[in-house]
Every structure is written in C-alpha cells, then in structure tokens.
Amino acid sequence: MTVSRVLRGASGFSEATREKVLQEVERTGYLPNRLAAAFGPAGTSTLIGVCVPRLTSPLFGSVLEALNLTLARLGYQTMIGSHNQLPEEEEIWLRTLASWKPAAVVLASRVHTPGTVKLLRDMAVPVAEIWDLTTKPIDLAIGFSHYDNGQEMARCVTSAGRRKIGYVGALGSRNTSGRLRYHGFVAGLAETGLTLMAEEILQDQPGFYAGYYGTETMLARRGDLDAIYFHDDEMAIGGLAYLARIGLKAPQDIGVAGWGGMEAASILPRRLTTTAIPTTRLGKTAAEALVSRLRGDPVDEVTIIQTRLVPGSTI
Amino acid sequence: MTVSRVLRGASGFSEATREKVLQEVERTGYLPNRLAAAFGPAGTSTLIGVCVPRLTSPLFGSVLEALNLTLARLGYQTMIGSHNQLPEEEEIWLRTLASWKPAAVVLASRVHTPGTVKLLRDMAVPVAEIWDLTTKPIDLAIGFSHYDNGQEMARCVTSAGRRKIGYVGALGSRNTSGRLRYHGFVAGLAETGLTLMAEEILQDQPGFYAGYYGTETMLARRGDLDAIYFHDDEMAIGGLAYLARIGLKAPQDIGVAGWGGMEAASILPRRLTTTAIPTTRLGKTAAEALVSRLRGDPVDEVTIIQTRLVPGSTI
DNA sequence: GCCCCGAAAGTTACCGGTAACGTGACCATC
DNA sequence: GATGGTCACGTTACCGGTAACTTTCGGGGC
Numbered sequence: 063m064t065v066s067r068v069l070r071g072a073s074g075f076s077e078a079t080r081e082k083v084l085q086e087v088e089r090t091g092y093l094p095n096r097l098a099a100a101f102g103p104a105g106t107s108t109l110i111g112v113c114v115p116r117l118t119s120p121l122f123g124s125v126l127e128a129l130n131l132t133l134a135r136l137g138y139q140t141m142i143g144s145h146n147q148l149p150e151e152e153e154i155w156l157r158t159l160a161s162w163k164p165a166a167v168v169l170a171s172r173v174h175t176p177g178t179v180k181l182l183r184d185m186a187v188p189v190a191e192i193w194d195l196t197t198k199p200i201d202l203a204i205g206f207s208h209y210d211n212g213q214e215m216a217r218c219v220t221s222a223g224r225r226k227i228g229y230v231g232a233l234g235s236r237n238t239s240g241r242l243r244y245h246g247f248v249a250g251l252a253e254t255g256l257t258l259m260a261e262e263i264l265q266d267q268p269g270f271y272a273g274y275y276g277t278e279t280m281l282a283r284r285g286d287l288d289a290i291y292f293h294d295d296e297m298a299i300g301g302l303a304y305l306a307r308i309g310l311k312a313p314q315d316i317g318v319a320g321w322g323g324m325e326a327a328s329i330l331p332r333r334l335t336t337t338a339i340p341t342t343r344l345g346k347t348a349a350e351a352l353v354s355r356l357r358g359d360p361v362d363e364v365t366i367i368q369t370r371l372v373p374g375s376t377i
Numbered sequence: 378m379t380v381s382r383v384l385r386g387a388s389g390f391s392e393a394t395r396e397k398v399l400q401e402v403e404r405t406g407y408l409p410n411r412l413a414a415a416f417g418p419a420g421t422s423t424l425i426g427v428c429v430p431r432l433t434s435p436l437f438g439s440v441l442e443a444l445n446l447t448l449a450r451l452g453y454q455t456m457i458g459s460h461n462q463l464p465e466e467e468e469i470w471l472r473t474l475a476s477w478k479p480a481a482v483v484l485a486s487r488v489h490t491p492g493t494v495k496l497l498r499d500m501a502v503p504v505a506e507i508w509d510l511t512t513k514p515i516d517l518a519i520g521f522s523h524y525d526n527g528q529e530m531a532r533c534v535t536s537a538g539r540r541k542i543g544y545v546g547a548l549g550s551r552n553t554s555g556r557l558r559y560h561g562f563v564a565g566l567a568e569t570g571l572t573l574m575a576e577e578i579l580q581d582q583p584g585f586y587a588g589y590y591g592t593e594t595m596l597a598r599r600g601d602l603d604a605i606y607f608h609d610d611e612m613a614i615g616g617l618a619y620l621a622r623i624g625l626k627a628p629q630d631i632g633v634a635g636w637g638g639m640e641a642a643s644i645l646p647r648r649l650t651t652t653a654i655p656t657t658r659l660g661k662t663a664a665e666a667l668v669s670r671l672r673g674d675p676v677d678e679v680t681i682i683q684t685r686l687v688p689g690s691t692i
Numbered sequence: 693g694c695c696c697c698g699a700a701a702g703t704t705a706c707c708g709g710t711a712a713c714g715t716g717a718c719c720a721t722c
Numbered sequence: 723g724a725t726g727g728t729c730a731c732g733t734t735a736c737c738g739g740t741a742a743c744t745t746t747c748g749g750g751g752c
Contacts, residue, residue: 063701063702063703063739063740064700064701064702065739066738066739066740067701067740070739070740072740073699074699074700074701075699075700075701076699076700076701079700079701093472093475093476094476094738094739095416095476095478095737095738095739096473096476096477096739097412097415097416097422097476097477097478097737097738097739098416098707098737098738098739098740099738099739099740100412100739101410101412101413101416101707101708101737101738101739102706102707102738102739102740102741103706103707103739103740103741104707106739106740107412116438116442117432117438117439117441117442117445118435118438118439118442119435119438120433120434120435120438123431123432123433123434123435123438124432124433126432127431127432127433127459130432130457130458130459131459134458134470134473139456139473139474139477140456140457141454141455141456142445142455142456142457143445143449144442144445144446155449157408158411158449158454159454160408161408161409161410161411161412162411162412162454163410163412269640270640270641270643270644271640271643271644274644296640296641299641300641300644303644303645303646304644306646307646325584325585325586325611326585326611326614326615326641328585328586329585329586329589329615329618329619330618331618331621331622378709378710378731378732378733379730379731379732380709381708381709381710382710382731385709385710387710388729389729389730389731390729390730390731391729391730391731394730394731409708409709410707410708410709411709412707412708412709413707413708413709413710413737414708414709414710415709416707416708416709416737416738417708417709417710417711417736417737418709418710418711418736418737419737421709421710421711693752694751694752695750695751695752696749696750696751696752697748697749697750697751698747698748698749699746699747699748699749700745700746700747700748701744701745701746701747702743702744702745702746703742703743703744703745704741704742704743704744705740705741705742705743706739706740706741706742707738707739707740708737709736709737710735710736710737711734711735711736712733712734712735712736713732713733713734713735714731714732714733714734715730715731715732715733716729716730716731716732717728717729717730717731718727718728718729718730719726719727719728719729720725720726720727720728721724721725721726721727722723722724722725722726
C-alpha cells in the first residue's frame with residue numbers, strides 16, 4: 063500500500079520511506095501492473111481510445127503522432143482504431159473499446175450512429191471530437207470548420223478571376239469533412255454569383271490516382287474549365303500530373319487548388335494553392351484538453367484550431 | 378461462470394442454456410469487461426503492443442492499418458507506440474506496454490537496446506519483428522531484406538549504363554533500414570567495379586523537402602552525376618522537383634531511383650523507378666503469424682515478404 | 693504523566709472474469 | 723440396485739492495485 067502511495071505520488075508517507083521504496087523498486091525492477099490499477103476503482107484507468115478514419119493518411123498520422131506523444135507524456139496510453147469513414151465501424155470499434163473501460167475517448171469524425179452516442183453516454187467518460195467542429199459537441203470539440211475552409215478557398219479562386227470552376231472529390235457519400243468543404247466552396251462561389259460548372263466525386267479513397275483519373279473524367283465531360291478545387295492536396299497533385307500530361311499548365315491554362323497543406327505541395331514547380339492544417343497542434347491541443355478534463359480542471363468545450371490558406375501560385 | 382463459458386465459446390453448457398445466455402446478454406446489453414479478463418489468469422489477455430518508427434509515414438500507416446484490422450477481426454486489440462528511430466524510445470514504450478501485460482508484441486525495428494531485449498524475455502510473450510528481416514529473430518520475423526533491395530536497385534542502375542552515381546539519405550545515424558539499403562546498393566555497385574561518387578545523408582526525417590535540398594547540396598559538391606539513389610520515393614520526388622527546377626530531365630540528363638512504391642511514383646510524368654513494398658500483405662501476414670503462435674499453432678520463424686522492383690522510366 | 697492529535701503505515705475488501713474444483717443429475721453397465 | 727462415468731452447471735479462490743478504514747507511533751500541551 064505504501065509502495066502504491068509513493069509511486070502514485072499520493073500523500074501519507076515519509077521522505078525516508080519514499081527513498082527506501084524507490085530504491086527497492088529500482089533494485090527489483092518492479093513494474094506496477096496497470097491492468098490491475100485500471101481494473102480496480104473507477105477513475106484509475108489511464109487508457110484512452112482514439113478512432114480516426116484511416117491510418118494511412120499523413121494528415122491523420124500526424125494528428126495521431128502528436129496525440130499519442132502528448133498523452134504518453136501525461137501518463138496515458140492509447141488504443142487506436144480506424145473506421146474508414148463508416149459510422150458503423152466506429153460503433154463496432156467503440157463497443158470493443160468500451161469493454162476496456164477507457165478513461166476517455168477521442169473521435170475524429172462528426173457523424174456518429176445513435177448506438178455510438180448512446181454508448182458514449184453510458185460510458186460516462188470525457189469525449190473529444192476532433193478534426194471537424196460540431197455545433198453540438200458531445201463533450202469536447204477541437205478542430206476547425208471545413209465549411210469555412212471551402213468558402214475561403216472559393217473567395218481566393220474567384221478573386222483571382224476564375225469563373226468556370228470544377229470540383230473533384232472522393233469517398234462518395236461516405237465523405238463528411240470533404241463534403242463540408244465542398245458545400246462551403248459552393249457557398250463561397252455563390253457570393254460572386256457563380257455555380258460549380260462540373261464536379262466529379264469518386265468512390266475511391268482520396269489519393270494521387272484518384273486525382274489523376276477524376277480530373278481526366280471531369281475534363282472529358284467539360285473541357286473548358288478554368289479552375290479545379292480538389293478534395294485534398296494528394297488529389298490536386300494527381301490532377302496536376304494529368305493536366306501536365308495533356309499539356310495544360312497551372313495557373314496559366316487552368317487554376318488548381320488543394321487542401322491539407324501536404325509537404326509535397328510546397329516543392330512543386332509552382333507552389334500549390336492550398337489550406338494548411340496544423341495537425342500537430344491539433345493533436346497536442348486535443349490531448350491536453352482531454353487530460354485537463356480528466357483532472358477536473360476547467361476546459362473550453364470548443365477549441366478552434368486556426369488553419370491557414372496558402373496562396374501558392376497555382377490559382 | 379456459465380455466461381463466461383458461453384461467450385468465450387468454451388465447452389460445458391447445453392444448447393438451451395446457450396440460447397438463454399445470449400438472449401439475456403442481448404436484452405441487458407451486457408458487455409464483458411476485457412480489463413478483468415486480461416487481469417485474471419495469465420494467457421487471457423487480448424492486448425497486443427505495436428511499435429513503429431513513426432505514424433506519419435504512409436508506408437508504416439498502411440502496415441499498421443492491416444495489422445490493426447486483422448488483429449481486430451481475430452479478437453485482439455492493439456496499443457500503438459512510435460519510437461522515432463530511437464531504440465531508447467522503443468525501450469521506454471515497451472516498459473509502459475509491459476505494465477499492461479500484453480499477449481504479444483510487434484516491433485518494427487531491427488535494433489533494440491539490451492534493456493529492450495531483456496524486457497522482452499522477461500515478458501515471455503510472442504514477439505514479431507517486422508519490416509526488416511533479422512538474422513536472429515527474437516521470436517518471429519516477418520519482412521524482407523533492405524540490403525537486397527539496395528543491391529537489386531544497384532544492378533538495375535548499373536545495367537542501365539549509369540556510372541557516376543550518388544546517394545541521398547535521411548535520418549543520419551539513426552537510420553537503420555535505410556542504411557541497409559545503402560550498404561546493399563554500394564555492394565551492388567561494387568559488382569560492376571563501381572563506387573558511390575557522392576552521398577548526402579541528411580539528419581532530417583525523410584520527406585519531399587529533404588529530397589529537394591539533399592539533391593541540391595549533393596549536386597553543388599558534385600555536379601556530374603548520372604544517377605541518384607534516394608532513401609525513399611518521397612525524397613526521390615523531392616529530388617526530381619529540384620532537378621526539374623535546374624533544368625535537368627530524368628532519365629535523359631540524370632537517372633533517379635527511389636524506394637517504397639508510393640502511389641505518387643506511378644503518376645509522375647515518367648513513372649519512378651522504385652521498389653514496391655506490399656505493406657498490407659506484410660501487416661496481415663504478421664498479424665496472422667502472431668495469432669497462430671498465440672494459439673500454439675506451428676509458425677515459420679521467418680516469413681519473407683516478396684518486394685518488387687518497379688523498373689519505371691527514370692533510370 | 694496523561695491526553696489528544698496528526699502523520700505514517702498496515703489491513704481489509706473490492707473490482708469481474710476465469711481456472712480449478714465440487715456437486716448433482718442422468719444414463720449405461722454389470 | 724450399486725457402480726462408474728460423463729456432462730451441465732455451481733462454487734471458490736485468485737490476479738494486483740487502491741479506497742476506505744484501522745492501528746501505531748511520536749510529539750506537544752496541560
């Protein structure tokens with residue numbers, strides 16, 4: 063019991079005892095069993111569940127990396143899942159997670175099944191929804207508005223004089239944050255009295271290929287566009303590759319805008335017009351907010367992470 | 378007890394009882410507490426620790442995704458860590474993991490501290506070392522030979538008639554698998570009596586920037602190269618961007634080879650010469666091998682995942 | 693010297709699933 | 723009908739850390 067107190071930094075022991083305990087811990091190589099600790103009294107678990115759409119995206123990877131690192135430093139461990147943009151898979155994951163009695167949950171999605179919401183309430187633990195900002199967070203929300211990102215980019219595109227504008231998206235109806243950017247973009251165009259002249263929303267995962275073929279397909283239907291907004295930078299770069307192949311130059315012949323601020327966007331022959339997302343800051347902020355809540359400190363329910371439109375030179 | 382037996386699919390209950398149990402489980406929404414299960418008798422944990430160099434790499438992301446998915450389907454949960462190519466961080470992570478008494482461990486690295494090895498032995502659980510093949514696996518090894526990858530690429534480069542060859546690497550001395558490719562590459566060149574004429578090994582994380590500036594630096598010292606082998610595809614693409622900027626064309630003016638088979642490599646104006654890694658297969662195979670071992674089924678200690686040299690057209 | 697108080701340290705019970713073992717019912721066999 | 727065996731199901735103890743409680747000890751005030 064005294065060992066437990068010393069190692070947890072609780073009170074109720076003398077300095078001399080503390081020394082002795084630490085020495086003995088060192089000598090025997092004693093490792094406390096976190097499983098037993100988490101299993102015991104409620105509120106002693108240091109396990110946090112995190113669910114993201116996919117692990118293969120550098121953007122989410124970077125958020126995860128920051129979350130994981132920050133939580134580890136604060137004494138928490140993460141259990142990770144991916145839902146592939148399917149709310150049902152998120153629920154299945156959450157059900158498994160719930161059986162591990164985590165101290166908190168991080169969800170990188172905006173859309174949840176009713177089952178997910180009920181389960182979260184039953185679990186009665188802090189929940190951080192990251193990435194998208196929701197109007198009504200279940201508990202905490204840390205992110206930014208994809209809608210605003212789209213709208214801002216529309217203003218950038220129209221103020222550059224572009225008028226015949228297309229959109230290339232991905233993930234079909236499963237997409238959520240991408241669709242928000244799309245709607246924001248459309249709304250932004252409407253401010254100048256414009257509408258989208260073409261759109262191509264693929265079922266595929268976003269990626270270079272998808273951008274390449276999406277652009278090809280859209281231009282086959284509608285060849286006179288003077289700008290394209292892409293789901294993300296990877297697709298924009300794929301699109302640029304297709305444009306280069308058919309001899310169109312950005313920005314002279316056609317404008318191109320992406321989203322996400324991936325590193326490659328800045329070493330292209332012409333720096334890509336995009337929106338940069340501070341993923342590391344997002345992950346770190348989310349981790350810190352969650353731990354504050356777990357410790358009972360006051361926390362803002364909604365934390366906005368500022369994104370930045372990178373003008374680049376492809377619009 | 379009977380409920381436990383039914384839910385675990387153990388024996389010792391009648392069909393009628395099974396039905397009743399399942400009905401009641403459904404009705405009450407009973408969720409077994411995996412924490413308690415894992416905490417109890419040894420060998421009942423379904424927790425598996427996985428440590429990769431970083432979460433931001435699409436290559437590792439893809440391995441993780443496959444691992445995670447396959448393990449989840451087989452009834453296991455993963456606890457993830459990243460060590461940033463530092464064996465000491467791996468040990469720190471493993472120490473934390475050990476306190477969760479996992480059923481098995483997956484390590485995506487070849488180099489371990491003595492502390493790590495001792496800890497793994499003390500934990501006495503199956504260990505899968507993935508990514509690199511080691512000559513003496515601690516337990517299981519699933520991967521491929523980075524050395525062979527490098528050697529094979531050297532043969533490809535020399536057989537294309539290249540003679541003045543440079544190398545651009547990353548991660549400085551922390552690199553392990555990259556260095557193996559480097560050594561294999563040098564050995565491959567030696568077969569034709571060649572040596573590397575220049576090399577530039579950055580301290581940075583591999584990435585587009587690093588490839589861009591690494592190429593710039595190396596060419597400033599040695600401008601007459603006719604081919605460059607890069608740490609990976611991202612760096613190769615960064616290098617290509619720099620070459621394009623100074624007016625050099627691949628493969629006419631200079632040959633370029635990467636590694637990793639990233640998607641973007643295939644939509645470049647000229648398909649990048651690279652080595653494709655079946656990351657999903659690697660992750661899935663590792664997960665299955667580990668679970669076989671956990672179940673006591675016979676498993677190959679070493680599983681080789683076949684990589685594929687993609688000739689492309691930049692050499 | 694006595695009492696009281698607070699700090700330090702010890703004791704007990706609990707979390708929930710499962711291995712090991714115990715019990716009872718039923719059936720076949722001699 | 724006594725015996726032995728098997729199957730279904732119940733009972734007990736245990737894993738290890740911690741909350742809550744009890745005990746012990748030392749010191750200060752009267």
